[in-house]
Amino acid sequence: xxxxxxxxxxxxxxxxxxxxxxxxxxNSMFDYFLWYKKYPAEGPTFLISIxxxxxxxxxxxxxxxxxxxxxxxxxxxVPSQPGDSxxxxxxxxxxxxxxxxxxxxxxxxxxx
Amino acid sequence: xxxxxxxxxxxxxxxxxxxxxxxxxxxxxxSVSWYQQTPGQGLQFLFEYFSETQRNKGNFPGRFxxxxxxxxxxxxxxSTLELGDSALYLCAxxxxxxxxxxxxxxxxxxxx
Numbered sequence: 001x002x003x004x005x006x007x008x009x010x011x012x013x014x015x016x017x018x019x020x021x022x023x024x025x026x027n028s029m030f031d032y033f034l035w036y037k038k039y040p041a042e043g044p045t046f047l048i049s050i051x052x053x054x055x056x057x058x059x060x061x062x063x064x065x066x067x068x069x070x071x072x073x074x075x076x077x078v079p080s081q082p083g084d085s086x087x088x089x090x091x092x093x094x095x096x097x098x099x100x101x102x103x104x105x106x107x108x109x110x111x112x
Numbered sequence: 113x114x115x116x117x118x119x120x121x122x123x124x125x126x127x128x129x130x131x132x133x134x135x136x137x138x139x140x141x142x143s144v145s146w147y148q149q150t151p152g153q154g155l156q157f158l159f160e161y162f163s164e165t166q167r168n169k170g171n172f173p174g175r176f177x178x179x180x181x182x183x184x185x186x187x188x189x190x191s192t193l194e195l196g197d198s199a200l201y202l203c204a205x206x207x208x209x210x211x212x213x214x215x216x217x218x219x220x221x222x223x224x
Contacts, residue, residue, distance in 0.1 A: 032210045043116070043202050043215035044155075051210070089155065093210060098143050099168050100204075100213060102155035 003027045004092050006103035014111050019077040021106050023090030026071065030092040034100070035064060035075045038087045047088075048075070080110045114139065116205050116216035124222045130191040133219045137184050137205030144186040145213060146178060149200040158201075161186055190221075198223045 005024045013019045021035075031052035036044035050057040050064045050073070057064050063076045077084055090103040117136045125131050137144050145168075146158040157170040161180035178188040184205075190197055200220050204213035 034212065036215075041200070041218070041220065043118075043204075043217045046212050046214060049212060091155075095210065097168070097210075098145055098160040098162070098206065098213070099157045099170070100145070100147075100155075101157070102147075104154045 002104070003030075004090055004101045004103040006088075006090055006106050008106050009104070010107045010109070012109045012111060013080045015082060016079045019075075019080045019084065019108055019110070021075040021077075021088050021090070021108070023073045023075075023103055024071060025073075025092050025101075027092070027094065027101070028071070029094040030101075031095055032093045033064070033066060033073050034091045034093075035062075036089045036091060037084075038089060038105070044089060077108075080108075082110050082112060084108060085110045116203055116214055118201075118203050118216040118219050120219060121217065122220045122222075124224065125193050126224050127193055127195060129193050130189060131193060131221060132187055132189045133201055133203075133221075135186045135188075135203030135205075135216060137186070137203075138214055141205035141207050141214075142184050143206045143208070144180055144184065145204045145206075146186070146188050147202045147204065148172075149202060149218070150198075155202070158188065193223045195223050197221065 034049040035047045038044045087105045091100040145160040160168040180186045200218045202218045204215045206213045
């Protein structure tokens with residue numbers, strides 16, 4: 001049962017514009033959320049996280065928004081750069097649980 | 113601080129053989145988790161170890177096992193390999209619950 005869903009398998013955006021990636025979850029016990037970026041044949045690289053006590057967290061060009069009532073989070077990348085072209089995974093965990101549940105990933109392509 | 117390291121990076125085995133993969137966590141991290149990534153199933157949680165004890169296990173058959181040593185290094189073993197075990201096996205370490213998990217580069221296993 002997929003508890004974390006990324007319904008858009010791909011996203012194409014022009015360089016300099018905003019990339020918005022979406023993620024939905026079904027498990028109400030999840031209270032910590034992360035975004036990872038992954039290149040082929042490499043391990044995921046941590047980007048940004050947010051706990052359920054917040055609704056927004058910002059780090060440079062990356063901002064994550066959390067809507068607990070809708071069980072929805074999004075990652076905004078502004079401005080998008082060619083090096084951002086990768087697969088982005090949303091992940092979630094419950095309190096005191098080391099297990100991460102991942103979405104299927106969204107492939108972002110930044111066009112010059 | 114050195115990142116998570118995994119050895120070997122690539123491995124080719126035949127059906128029926130067994131394989132052992134190794135993971136060295138970030139210094140000071142006591143939790144090690146293992147994940148399997150395949151094109152069809154995405155990133156799936158295998159198990160998590162803390163202080164040499166398996167605390168959490170994903171939905172994988174008993175052919176998949178692991179252990180953790182007193183220095184926090186971890187190994188996972190897959191016995192009686194099947195073609196479907198071909199995947200990227202990722203190890204991640206973290207210092208505490210709901211602290212960020214940092215991933216290694218992965219071991220690419222091909223079963224022929």
